[in-house]
Amino acid sequence: xxxxxxxxxxxxxxxxxxxxxxxxxxxxxLLGPVFAGLLxxxxxxxGYLPALGGVTFSLEPWRALFxxxxxxxxxxxSFVTGLAVTALSFAVVILFFAGWHGTASFAxxxxxxxxxxxxxxxxxxxxxxxxxxxxxxxxxxTSPWLTGYDRPPDLIIVQDPDGLALIAGLMIKEIPFLFLMxxxxxxxxxxxxxxxxxxxxxxxxxxxxxxxxxxxxYRQIRLPVFAVLxxxxxxxxxxxVLAPSTPPPLAVQLVRWFxxxxxxxxxxxxxxxxxxxxxxxxxxxxxxxxxRIVARLGRAWVRAGGRARADLPLRLAAATALTASFLAAFxxxxxxxxxxxxxxxxxxxxxxxxxxxxxxxxxxxxLMNATVNTATIGLAAALVGLILTVGCLENEARFGRRxxxxxxxxxxLPLIVPQIAFLFGTQVLLVVSDLDGAWVAVxxxxxxxxxxxxxxxxxDPYRAWDERYARAALCLGASPLRVFWRVKxxxxxxxxxxxxxxGFTVSIGQYxxxxxxxxxxxxxxxTEAVSLxxxxxxxxxxxxxxxxxxxxxxxxxxxxxxPAWLFRDRRGLRVxx
Amino acid sequence: xxxLIAALAAILTFIAAPDGKAQDWNEVIGKARGQVVFWNAWGxxxxxxxxxxxxxxxxxxxxxxxxxxxxxxDTSEAVARVVAEKAAGQFDGGSVDLIGINGENFAAMxxxxxxxxxxxxxxxxxxxxxxxxxxxxxxxFTVPVDHLEAPWGMAQFVFMHDTAHVDRPxxxxxxxxxxxxxxxxxxxxxxxxxxxxxxxxxxALIELAADPAVLQAAxxxxxxxxxxxxxxxxxxxxxxxxxxxxxxxxxxLQRLLDDGxxxxxxxxxxxxASGLIAQGKLPDTVRTFVLEGGTIGNTNFVAIPFNANxxxxxxxxxxxxxxxxxxxxxxxxxxxxxxxxxxxARLPEAAGEAFRALDLGVATxxxxxxxxxxxxxxxxxxxxxxxxxxxxxxxxx
Numbered sequence: 001x002x003x004x005x006x007x008x009x010x011x012x013x014x015x016x017x018x019x020x021x022x023x024x025x026x027x028x029x030l031l032g033p034v035f036a037g038l039l040x041x042x043x044x045x046x047g048y049l050p051a052l053g054g055v056t057f058s059l060e061p062w063r064a065l066f067x068x069x070x071x072x073x074x075x076x077x078s079f080v081t082g083l084a085v086t087a088l089s090f091a092v093v094i095l096f097f098a099g100w101h102g103t104a105s106f107a108x109x110x111x112x113x114x115x116x117x118x119x120x121x122x123x124x125x126x127x128x129x130x131x132x133x134x135x136x137x138x139x140x141x142t143s144p145w146l147t148g149y150d151r152p153p154d155l156i157i158v159q160d161p162d163g164l165a166l167i168a169g170l171m172i173k174e175i176p177f178l179f180l181m182x183x184x185x186x187x188x189x190x191x192x193x194x195x196x197x198x199x200x201x202x203x204x205x206x207x208x209x210x211x212x213x214x215x216x217x218y219r220q221i222r223l224p225v226f227a228v229l230x231x232x233x234x235x236x237x238x239x240x241v242l243a244p245s246t247p248p249p250l251a252v253q254l255v256r257w258f259x260x261x262x263x264x265x266x267x268x269x270x271x272x273x274x275x276x277x278x279x280x281x282x283x284x285x286x287x288x289x290x291x292r293i294v295a296r297l298g299r300a301w302v303r304a305g306g307r308a309r310a311d312l313p314l315r316l317a318a319a320t321a322l323t324a325s326f327l328a329a330f331x332x333x334x335x336x337x338x339x340x341x342x343x344x345x346x347x348x349x350x351x352x353x354x355x356x357x358x359x360x361x362x363x364x365x366x367l368m369n370a371t372v373n374t375a376t377i378g379l380a381a382a383l384v385g386l387i388l389t390v391g392c393l394e395n396e397a398r399f400g401r402r403x404x405x406x407x408x409x410x411x412x413l414p415l416i417v418p419q420i421a422f423l424f425g426t427q428v429l430l431v432v433s434d435l436d437g438a439w440v441a442v443x444x445x446x447x448x449x450x451x452x453x454x455x456x457x458x459x460d461p462y463r464a465w466d467e468r469y470a471r472a473a474l475c476l477g478a479s480p481l482r483v484f485w486r487v488k489x490x491x492x493x494x495x496x497x498x499x500x501x502x503g504f505t506v507s508i509g510q511y512x513x514x515x516x517x518x519x520x521x522x523x524x525x526x527t528e529a530v531s532l533x534x535x536x537x538x539x540x541x542x543x544x545x546x547x548x549x550x551x552x553x554x555x556x557x558x559x560x561x562x563p564a565w566l567f568r569d570r571r572g573l574r575v576x577x
Numbered sequence: 578x579x580x581l582i583a584a585l586a587a588i589l590t591f592i593a594a595p596d597g598k599a600q601d602w603n604e605v606i607g608k609a610r611g612q613v614v615f616w617n618a619w620g621x622x623x624x625x626x627x628x629x630x631x632x633x634x635x636x637x638x639x640x641x642x643x644x645x646x647x648x649x650x651d652t653s654e655a656v657a658r659v660v661a662e663k664a665a666g667q668f669d670g671g672s673v674d675l676i677g678i679n680g681e682n683f684a685a686m687x688x689x690x691x692x693x694x695x696x697x698x699x700x701x702x703x704x705x706x707x708x709x710x711x712x713x714x715x716x717x718f719t720v721p722v723d724h725l726e727a728p729w730g731m732a733q734f735v736f737m738h739d740t741a742h743v744d745r746p747x748x749x750x751x752x753x754x755x756x757x758x759x760x761x762x763x764x765x766x767x768x769x770x771x772x773x774x775x776x777x778x779x780x781a782l783i784e785l786a787a788d789p790a791v792l793q794a795a796x797x798x799x800x801x802x803x804x805x806x807x808x809x810x811x812x813x814x815x816x817x818x819x820x821x822x823x824x825x826x827x828x829x830l831q832r833l834l835d836d837g838x839x840x841x842x843x844x845x846x847x848x849x850a851s852g853l854i855a856q857g858k859l860p861d862t863v864r865t866f867v868l869e870g871g872t873i874g875n876t877n878f879v880a881i882p883f884n885a886n887x888x889x890x891x892x893x894x895x896x897x898x899x900x901x902x903x904x905x906x907x908x909x910x911x912x913x914x915x916x917x918x919x920x921x922a923r924l925p926e927a928a929g930e931a932f933r934a935l936d937l938g939v940a941t942x943x944x945x946x947x948x949x950x951x952x953x954x955x956x957x958x959x960x961x962x963x964x965x966x967x968x969x970x971x972x973x974x
Binding site: 052053069135150151160244245246259260354356358363431437519520523532537538 | 617620647650656660682761821825833838964967971
């Protein structure tokens with residue numbers, strides 16, 4: 001019997017020979033563009049790019065970069081934004097976990113934050129701008145009866161030179177991300193028991209969690225934190241909406257240079273892209289130093305044994321910050337929905353004085369075109385990402401190779417290396433291979449960013465699957481392939497579809513990869529919305545933004561509904577949560 | 578009667594056109610069928626985007642040419658693409674077929690031999706273009722057009738003001754500063770290098786420079802522009818957001834006017850205010866005014882890159898854009914409100930009537946009221962002004 005299984009396994013291995021190649025293929029697809037792109041940026045940064053007339057190495061791009069007006073301020077702005085967004089979001093999330101994990105309010109927050117994660121960054125940024133600007137909804141709702149304004153006040157709120165609006169806009173999205181990452185991490189440690197133990201020793205709610213659970217959890221959310229740091233220090237689309245423009249953050253300035261007709265500026269932009277990379281590395285180093293300091297202080301704090309029971313203000317502060325960020329996102333999105341059907345909406349009317357579907361009708365074709373592009377590219381990237389992920393995990397399950405924590409670093413690499421640092425190099429390669437502007441190039445570029453999220457989202461449930469089901473099926477004479485299709489996949493259908501939905505959602509939000517790989521020819525909802533960002537019609541932005549939010553909801557809705565419907569008469573597979 | 582003669586004359590020219598030429602154009606139409614034209618044009622204005630979509634539908638229906646609008650946030654992006662393609666040795670099958678262009682971008686492309694042509698003289702509708710009274714259809718920012726780009730629309734720099742907040746609009750650049758002193762925070766301009774913002778700088782420079790004639794050629798920038806920077810140093814603290822934040826383009830500026838954040842805005846289309854009022858995007862108290870010394874005027878064009886993939890399709894499209902039908906629709910304030918490049922007096926009766934029937938709207942000045950048109954400075958000024966502006970006002974604290 002045992003021999004029979006062994007033989008079947010061997011036969012199965014031979015039949016599934018390609019499976020062994022999946023991890024390697026995945027790594028190539030994941031990291032190939034990153035490294036090739038970095039090289040393609042590195043050479044022009046030192047003056048070498050024969051296609052543009054640079055045939056000798058020189059330091060001229062660097063001289064030009066540091067002579068450019070405002071570049072020091074751009075660097076400072078990006079650096080501060082990255083660290084501020086990360087530190088503040090992290091503090092809010094950790095304090096909220098410390099103060100509220102395990103309570104009813106916590107479950108409530110969890111339910112509302114998850115959908116927020118699926119909305120593209122730039123959509124949330126638009127919402128915030130629509131809400132907070134002096135002509136935004138808050139001032140409309142409170143004027144003139146409360147504020148006395150019959151015209152918008154001349155206040156710098158959005159695009160303020162210090163980048164506060166940018167920091168706030170990014171925090172609204174990074175808080176749910178870190179929240180769910182922490183939630184996933186906490187499932188791996190016995191948090192409830194550890195904490196109860198600490199509580200029985202007399203520690204306050206927050207202190208108990210911080211002293212006992214946090215050290216266990218932090219190790220696991222370190223990479224997501226770095227991803228947040230890198231993203232916030234190099235984001236372009238959100239910056240276009242919320243960041244100052246005199247000067248803009250470094251990445252925005254780089255995109256401008258990459259698009260300038262003066263080709264010499266591409267060399268400067270390449271040098272700038274390396275500065276952007278160094279900036280992110282420096283920010284991570286600063287964070288790492290902060291880790292050391294906090295660890296040292298924290299150990300002293302733990303040893304001192306203070307019970308810190310008067311923590312109510314801290315708990316309330318965390319809850320307030322979280323609620324405020326959620327409310328801002330929700331009201332912002334609602335105001336965009338309202339704008340998309342506004343005919344006339346003058347300040348200070350609280351709601352439009354006239355409703356109209358003009359924004360939808362006038363843009364119907366382009367909305368449709370962008371939606372189709374967005375959906376097909378997202379589906380393709382999610383599907384390929386899913387196949388590769390399942391291939392890797394199945395390979396791991398059958399041949400018993402567990403991914404190490406170093407492999408996890410590889411997975412996070414595309415999320416930590418700033419996009420602008422390698423996308424130009426990737427574009428050069430695409431031009432050389434005559435693929436720039438092709439749909440498949442855009443989908444491929446999206447895959448680089450979709451894959452890590454699909455993998456992260458599927459890995460745990462996939463690894464947690466009980467292999468004894470497979471063994472039982474093999475004993476009944478099924479081939480490994482059949483076992484996979486008939487037993488494993490149906491049982492894992494829910495997490496598999498959720499992972500696909502996550503990948504789809506990540507694709508929807510991609511701006512720079514679409515811009516660089518699409519050569520301006522492939523419009524998605526995100527590129528369309530950002531191209532309108534700089535000025536135009538709030539109604540049209542509202543329409544694009546509404547579609548941007550709708551697609552992820554459809555995806556997650558389907559991911560939830562499909563298994564429920566497919567397994568409607570399979571009690572054992574029903575969702576019980 | 579005069580119209581009838583003009584119409585007859587037009588028909589006669591048409592009949593009298595040499596056969597060879599007509600033949601050529603038929604050949605162009607034949608080759609164009611089935612081509613896909615990637616039209617690279619600024620995509621920041623919904624009304625222009627809608628017009629471009631309409632034009633695409635028309636040439637699709639009539640000539641079987643498919644048009645894809647590649648929306649740029651700045652025209653220079655398309656120029657950059659063509660430059661990059663030439664540098665990479667791609668001499669045909671390029672990704673840009675038609676560019677909406679003028680000024681510095683045209684000058685750069687012409688200088689680097691990046692344009693196909695001359696060809697516009699062969700386009701049947703070119704003969705209606707007013708090259709006599711609308712000089713800028715043949716000289717683009719002091720650079721001769723040489724039939725390398727097809728005139729598409731007339732632009733003149735105008736100011737919009739909301740009469741609910743402004744009784745007597747300032748009619749000169751120094752008067753604008755005086756007005757701003759009494760109305761702090763109620764004026765701003767788009768951040769250069771946005772073309773509207775740059776045009777404001779040029780307009781101000783023309784009025785403030787000791788001798789505007791030097792602007793028609795490259796010159797000693799520092800000396801000539803000193804009065805401009807002194808003026809802006811005084812104006813910025815009185816502007817919206819104290820000059821620390823700038824709207825990014827024209828539509829953003831008009832939105833501020835609509836919201837009541839500012840009271841005076843800028844436009845490059847004399848009929849734009851009326852169009853926006855009709856669409857519910859500006860209050861109906863907005864009116865247009867110009868400066869006493871005249872304002873800058875120019876023509877915008879479409880051009881075909883040397884390596885365009887769908888050259889014939891682009892020519893057919895460009896010719897359609899110059900047609901009386903497309904031009905009349907473009908001038909309709911409810912559609913776009915961009916003034917025609919054609920000599921409407923020379924058009925056939927029905928086509929001319931379409932223009933005369935247009936209601937230019939409440940906020941549009943008559944051609945007489947629009948006043949003198951000032952010539953654009955030499956393109957070299959654009960880069961100089963933009964660089965200096967960025968250094969002074971966009972380098973942080």
